Amino acid sequence: MNEQIGRIDGGMPADSALSVEAFLTPQGELPAASDCPVRDVLDRLGDAWSFLVVLRLAPAPMRFNALKRAVGGVSQRMLTVTLRSLERDGLVNRKVFPTTPPQVEYSLTQLGFTLVRPMAELTRWASDHHASVRQARAEYDAGAA
Amino acid sequence: MNEQIGRIDGGMPADSALSVEAFLTPQGELPAASDCPVRDVLDRLGDAWSFLVVLRLAPAPMRFNALKRAVGGVSQRMLTVTLRSLERDGLVNRKVFPTTPPQVEYSLTQLGFTLVRPMAELTRWASDHHASVRQARAEYDAGAA
DNA sequence: CAGTATCCTCCTCGATACTG
DNA sequence: CAGTATCGAGGAGGATACTG
Secondary structure, three states, X not given: OOOOOOOOOOOOOOOOOOOHHHXXXXXXXXXXXXXXHHHHHHHHHHOHHHHHHHHHHOOOOEEHHHXXXXXXXXXXXHHHHHHHHHHHOOOEEEEEEOOOOOEEEEEEOHHHHHHHHHHXXXXXXXXHHHHHHHHHXXXXXXXXX | OXXXXXXXXXXXXXXXXXXXXXXXXXXXXXXXXOOOHHHHHHHHHHOHHHHHHHHHHOOOOEEHHHHHHHXXXXXXXXXHHHHHHHHHOOOEEXXXXXXXXXXXXXXXXXXXXXXXXXXXXXXXXXXXXXXXXXXXXXXXXHHHO
């Protein structure tokens, strides 16, 4: 069912050009998220850590603690969990060097690299429009009061 | 595909839309997520509903229950919460028609439309690589057993 | 260094009931 | 139709302690 979904196109100013319908159920009956690729991806990338980890690994491979410091604010447990997830999804490579103390290097797989581009677009949007969002929030909150 | 990736590196920002470093803390010391635009955006879009709602509103405005059916699987409460969030962030417009019964129409703002494009890119990635991810998972799980 | 194991706490989210 | 209010279960995720 999800074979032809592509076709986002790339020229128009947003409202047309987007065959968004294809990603979603025509009648929206089913409650299941399992058959929707969008959901599947977002469930992974949704947690802030996955996104940031992939971004951080894009320039160069990194070891566990370096990554932990680089990401900032992530607990050891969550970083481990996140990396396992990404590894399982084939986005991240885990390479162990049997030295003492042990070294483990994480890097993006080829599949992982293909994600960097779209993620960077979103990141770019974030930096471009962050101010607008903040302002909109401020106005909304002001109006509510 | 990797040839593009080198430009991600912070070494040469130039015109690049993809200087990832800029969004992240140099030393990653601070635990706060507040100052990072990436986090800010992802926290919004992270919940599957926001993403799907924006996608659904891209082609045309929609009323509450139509949206609820279209998204599928979202509870009334979560849709309300999600829409309020998006409205607060200036991404969605809420227009009330004082009829009986009341009609409320939701649509994307101009700012909201600018998000559609990057979101569609990610969606596109999802549909393109969904199979690979599923396979990677299967292999990983097989190896674990 | 790079984890694993446990506990424990919020906080999200769904279910349900009520309203203009 | 389009919400709001309230409650309760469940899971995400932090803190801590231990290990190869």
